[in-house]
Amino acid sequence: MSRRIIGPFNRVEGDLAITLDTEDGRVRAAYVNSPMYRGFEQILVGKNPLDALVYVPRICGICSVAQSAAAAQALATGMGLQAPQNGRLAANLTLAAENLADHLSHFYLFFMPDFAREGYRNRPWFTDAEARFKAVCGSASADMLPVRARFMNIMGYLAGKWPHTLAVQPGGSSRPLEMAEKLRLKLLLAEFRSFLENTLFGDKLAAVAALDSEAALMAWMEPRMHRADFPRFLNIARDLELQRVGRATDRFISYGAYTAESTALFAAGLWSECKLHNLDIGAIREDVARSWMAGDSALAPDVGLTLPQPDKQDAYSWCKAPRLAGQVVETGALARQMVAGHPLLRDLVGRHGASVTARVVARMLELALVLPAMESWLHQIQPGAPFCLPVGDIEEMRCVGLIEAARGALGHWLDVRQGKIVNYQIIAPTTWNFSPRDEAGEPGALEQALVGLEVDENENSAPLAVQHVVRSFDPCMVCTVH
Amino acid sequence: MSNTAPLNLLWLQSGGCGGCTLSLLNADCRNLFQTLKDAGINLLWHPSLSEQSADEARNIIDACAAGELQLDILCLEGAVLKGNHGAFHRTQNGEAMMNLIERLTKVARHTVAIGSCAAFGGMTAGGCNPTDACGLQYDGDVQGGLLGEDYRATAGLPVINIAGCPTHPNWVIETFAALAAGDIREENLDALRRPRMYADHLVHHGCTRNEFYEFKASAHKPSDLGCLMENMGCKGTQVHADCNIRLWNGEGSCVRGGYACIACTEPGFEEPGHPFGQTPKIAGIPIGLPTDMPKAWFVALASLSKSATPKRVRENAVSDHQVITPASKRTRLK
Numbered sequence: 001m002s003r004r005i006i007g008p009f010n011r012v013e014g015d016l017a018i019t020l021d022t023e024d025g026r027v028r029a030a031y032v033n034s035p036m037y038r039g040f041e042q043i044l045v046g047k048n049p050l051d052a053l054v055y056v057p058r059i060c061g062i063c064s065v066a067q068s069a070a071a072a073q074a075l076a077t078g079m080g081l082q083a084p085q086n087g088r089l090a091a092n093l094t095l096a097a098e099n100l101a102d103h104l105s106h107f108y109l110f111f112m113p114d115f116a117r118e119g120y121r122n123r124p125w126f127t128d129a130e131a132r133f134k135a136v137c138g139s140a141s142a143d144m145l146p147v148r149a150r151f152m153n154i155m156g157y158l159a160g161k162w163p164h165t166l167a168v169q170p171g172g173s174s175r176p177l178e179m180a181e182k183l184r185l186k187l188l189l190a191e192f193r194s195f196l197e198n199t200l201f202g203d204k205l206a207a208v209a210a211l212d213s214e215a216a217l218m219a220w221m222e223p224r225m226h227r228a229d230f231p232r233f234l235n236i237a238r239d240l241e242l243q244r245v246g247r248a249t250d251r252f253i254s255y256g257a258y259t260a261e262s263t264a265l266f267a268a269g270l271w272s273e274c275k276l277h278n279l280d281i282g283a284i285r286e287d288v289a290r291s292w293m294a295g296d297s298a299l300a301p302d303v304g305l306t307l308p309q310p311d312k313q314d315a316y317s318w319c320k321a322p323r324l325a326g327q328v329v330e331t332g333a334l335a336r337q338m339v340a341g342h343p344l345l346r347d348l349v350g351r352h353g354a355s356v357t358a359r360v361v362a363r364m365l366e367l368a369l370v371l372p373a374m375e376s377w378l379h380q381i382q383p384g385a386p387f388c389l390p391v392g393d394i395e396e397m398r399c400v401g402l403i404e405a406a407r408g409a410l411g412h413w414l415d416v417r418q419g420k421i422v423n424y425q426i427i428a429p430t431t432w433n434f435s436p437r438d439e440a441g442e443p444g445a446l447e448q449a450l451v452g453l454e455v456d457e458n459e460n461s462a463p464l465a466v467q468h469v470v471r472s473f474d475p476c477m478v479c480t481v482h
Numbered sequence: 483m484s485n486t487a488p489l490n491l492l493w494l495q496s497g498g499c500g501g502c503t504l505s506l507l508n509a510d511c512r513n514l515f516q517t518l519k520d521a522g523i524n525l526l527w528h529p530s531l532s533e534q535s536a537d538e539a540r541n542i543i544d545a546c547a548a549g550e551l552q553l554d555i556l557c558l559e560g561a562v563l564k565g566n567h568g569a570f571h572r573t574q575n576g577e578a579m580m581n582l583i584e585r586l587t588k589v590a591r592h593t594v595a596i597g598s599c600a601a602f603g604g605m606t607a608g609g610c611n612p613t614d615a616c617g618l619q620y621d622g623d624v625q626g627g628l629l630g631e632d633y634r635a636t637a638g639l640p641v642i643n644i645a646g647c648p649t650h651p652n653w654v655i656e657t658f659a660a661l662a663a664g665d666i667r668e669e670n671l672d673a674l675r676r677p678r679m680y681a682d683h684l685v686h687h688g689c690t691r692n693e694f695y696e697f698k699a700s701a702h703k704p705s706d707l708g709c710l711m712e713n714m715g716c717k718g719t720q721v722h723a724d725c726n727i728r729l730w731n732g733e734g735s736c737v738r739g740g741y742a743c744i745a746c747t748e749p750g751f752e753e754p755g756h757p758f759g760q761t762p763k764i765a766g767i768p769i770g771l772p773t774d775m776p777k778a779w780f781v782a783l784a785s786l787s788k789s790a791t792p793k794r795v796r797e798n799a800v801s802d803h804q805v806i807t808p809a810s811k812r813t814r815l816k
Binding site: 005006007008009010011013014015017033035036037038039042043044045046047048050051053054055058059060061062064105109110113116117134135136137141142145146148149150152153154155156157158159160161162163164165166167169171172173174175176178308310311318383384386387388389390391461462467478 | 512529532563569605612742
């Protein structure tokens with residue numbers, strides 16, 4: 001058996017290193033190390049609860065609005081506030097803009113460049129993939145970056161700026177829209193739709209959203225694999241059999257996404273043993289047995305503790321190990337769509353289990369599902385009607401905010417006494433997915449997904465299969481530890 | 483000075499959120515990578531954007547540190563985490579990140595702090611500062627930080643602080659372009675070593691709430707149209723940055739987004755000593771007066787302008803849309 005450490009693992013958000021034990025050309029065990037700790041949960045103690053809206057977005061530059069939204073939802077719940085409909089719609093739009101931009105950035109900047117690496121030079125699709133997806137110099141990033149920047153101009157109108165807005169408030173949105181701005185936003189959404197349909201999918205969004213099985217997906221891909229980017233990926237993934245790579249526990253959680261209207265666009269729940277269950281938030285515990293954190297037993301997040309212990313024996317990550325009723329679960333776009341019940345993902349996972357392919361397909365599918373919803377939310381906004389309610393002083397409250405970031409389930413648990421935060425606990429999506437082992441020795445989701453991968457033990461650089469599996473989760477390491 | 487060979491740029495991240503990189507991707511240009519080239523920059527490695535991972539990336543970093551690869555611009559995004567001998571951020575081989583950063587700053591021709599965390603400590607140094615976070619050459623507004631006040635990069639400049647939380651993409655791109663053109667000297671940096679290109683302006687310049695400011699017609703809750711200075715914690719009249727001259731994400735800025743300027747380009751902004759959304763006052767008068775404005779004049783003008791406030795301005799200030807529109811009148815020159 002041999003051991004190697006892979007790091008710095010780049011094209012993920014933040015810092016990551018992975019230790020692999022390999023034997024007979026396969027990964028026997030993986031240890032995921034989140035090597036950087038800042039301590040936001042400690043920084044927030046003693047603060048005015050509304051000041052959380054300044055601190056928490058700065059946990060993460062890529063999930064910034066998601067962090068704001070979780071805090072705002074927790075504070076609104078604690079105060080019993082129901083934002084006016086315009087404010088709720090604006091919150092949906094702001095979060096959706098971040099989530100879709102993140103899906104796009106991940107696909108083009110973080111994930112696809114690995115298929116343009118030398119190791120794939122002999123594959124039939126390589127020449128095309130290299131020209132299109134090579135990091136920094138590929139034609140795809142040149143096409144995508146200005147489109148993404150234009151799309152993010154939505155944030156200029158709705159949120160002042162991105163990242164790190166204060167427009168997302170417990171009472172609604174601080175940014176009322178005028179009619180002219182609503183029209184500009186409509187045109188920006190149309191521009192983005194045009195890029196998705198022409199360049200990413202090579203088809204109408206409605207046609208992508210309607211794909212309902214692996215067979216339908218593959219039949220759809222065939223005529224498009226030389227002229228659009230998502231079909232290009234599907235062709236590569238089929239050749240490399242990435243639908244068989246990267247399975248974790250096949251237990252998925254989602255807190256439910258986009259709640260402005262009477263029902264969430266994507267429902268909350270737990271998908272486990274091939275069935276949908278209610279999600280019991282009370283069954284969440286954070287284990288710190290192998291984390292550089294003080295504490296003996298796994299605690300519920302509403303009474304959680306974050307106290308660093310850098311010299312702890314047998315620990316190997318700053319990340320805690322959240323568990324749902326003691327079990328390792330996966331979260332993210334794939335989990336969201338499994339819980340929401342999209343037939344394409346249910347079919348893909350039903351056939352092969354979770355995989356690199358399924359995770360990427362879920363993110364791309366969400367671009368096709370959410371943009372039309374954004375168009376509808378924008379249409380419902382009424383300039384001139386209220387966007388925000390005033391907020392009074394907060395003396396005592398215990399509250400929780402649960403939202404879906406691009407990368408999955410994000411929860412904030414607050415305890416406020418005498419007008420000050422006394423405890424603030426955060427469990428981010430990648431905290432779930434990239435957790436270390438727990439007290440029982442059970443590895444986290446990524447650690448399980450890497451086991452069994454074929455690797456060349458003489459290869460100098462990080463094995464490509466490992467890189468695909470790690471990036472398929474779209475990890476955000478700055479959120480993970482915060 | 484004429485342009486010569488492109489400058490090799492290495493970008494590292496430590497105690498921050500990655501938001502300055504994400505903000506850079508918002509740059510309003512046809513292709514950011516081409517723009518960097520056009521600015522005279524050769525990107526050696528960036529943690530979010532480059533192909534090289536693990537050993538390949540490490541080889542680039544090590545070659546820079548060893549002087550085998552010329553390091554013209556070292557960028558750090560995020561604070562330096564000094565606590566516990568650097569245990570809060572270690573590289574994959576166990577070296578404290580702060581040590582690696584320090585080694586690289588010794589060979590770098592220019593050292594650039596990207597964002598307020600790398601410049602001053604920023605948000606990561608907030609609260610009890612659990613990781614003993616500081617900036618490259620500042621700890622808050624005190625010179626020193628990781629490198630000490632006497633540090634100079636090999637080309638002779640101190641650390642250039644592109645402060646902001648996050649930084650505006652153009653502040654970063656223009657600083658790179660100026661370095662590549664040999665156009666930054668010490669006198670082009672302000673007292674906090676921020677490029678004067680953006681730091682010689684106040685956030686107040688170009689604020690669209692100017693009419694409300696003139697009359698001290700003030701907002702009372704988020705989404706009100708009025709001036710945010712009197713009640714909502716806005717520091718735009720004191721804070722150095724051109725946020726309302728060169729906008730964010732197309733047509734945005736904090737105050738245009740309906741919320742206060744919280745002074746994110748200034749050291750110590752993370753601990754203002756009052757709730758961010760409330761203006762601290764003594765006897766009803768904001769403590770933080772506009773920059774260069776004598777207090778007596780401010781009080782006198784504020785009280786006069788309040789009593790002169792037109793009904794339209796007064797009522798619109800506390801509404802989320804114009805309830806009274808400006809009167810039409812003939813404006814031809816007489």
